[in-house]
Amino acid sequence: MVGLAMIAPPTRSRFLIAATIAAAACLGFLAFAAPRPGMKVLDMGAGGGYSSELMARAVAPSGIVFAQNPADLGERAKAAFQARLATPAMKNAIADTAPFDDPVPAGVADFDLITSLFYYHDTTYMEVDRAQMNRKLFAALKPGGILIIADHSALPGQGTSVCKTLHRIEEATLRQEVEAAGFKLTATGDFWRNAADSHDFPSFKRDMPVDNFVLKFQKPM
Numbered sequence: 001m002v003g004l005a006m007i008a009p010p011t012r013s014r015f016l017i018a019a020t021i022a023a024a025a026c027l028g029f030l031a032f033a034a035p036r037p038g039m040k041v042l043d044m045g046a047g048g049g050y051s052s053e054l055m056a057r058a059v060a061p062s063g064i065v066f067a068q069n070p071a072d073l074g075e076r077a078k079a080a081f082q083a084r085l086a087t088p089a090m091k092n093a094i095a096d097t098a099p100f101d102d103p104v105p106a107g108v109a110d111f112d113l114i115t116s117l118f119y120y121h122d123t124t125y126m127e128v129d130r131a132q133m134n135r136k137l138f139a140a141l142k143p144g145g146i147l148i149i150a151d152h153s154a155l156p157g158q159g160t161s162v163c164k165t166l167h168r169i170e171e172a173t174l175r176q177e178v179e180a181a182g183f184k185l186t187a188t189g190d191f192w193r194n195a196a197d198s199h200d201f202p203s204f205k206r207d208m209p210v211d212n213f214v215l216k217f218q219k220p221m
Helices: 023-033 050-059 075-085 120-124 130-140 171-179
Strands: 040-044 064-069 093-097 111-117 141-152 184-189 212-218
Touching (some): 023 050, 040 050, 050 075, 050 111, 111 130, 171 184, 171 212
Parallel strands (some): 040 064, 111 141
16 A cells, blocks of 8 residues: 555656645545556656656555656656665666657556656657657557546647646647547546646746646557
């Protein structure tokens, strides 16, 4: 069982869950994603590894987590990830250094669960083929497998136009891109929603209310 000490907000890269998100909301995420012992998980955009450890603890002792990061990940996040990878909690986690649009290690398939937390918007201004990325994720999952994507909400009509400036993406745009790969939306989570967000400031600003959406997609059986 994943304890509150694990999910309490740590110091982390801005690419993952902000330090202001409460432990109760992380429990909501675990209930929504439903990782279980024995699962094979791919954690996209692992950054400093917090979400990867969360998954590693949840699928232990017989499961495995592949923690994907691009080769050009920032040095601070790299150091944080390597330090976390060396801890006992990450004994069933494997570092997966690979591009976002080709993230799956050779010979690995039939993932039960793929997670992507607060990083999808960054791929819009990187040299990433998002259509290829989503197709690769679809192919990597076993039939019935689940893809969970969380990101910072932009206003309707903004699409990807504020991804680099405000680090936000329009929910409908992200959904359209992912569904184009064959995924079916099965659920949405409101545990990281915040109605007080004006949506006109960068999502990584400290002590500001940020509205985050969470989408659950499934690869059809």
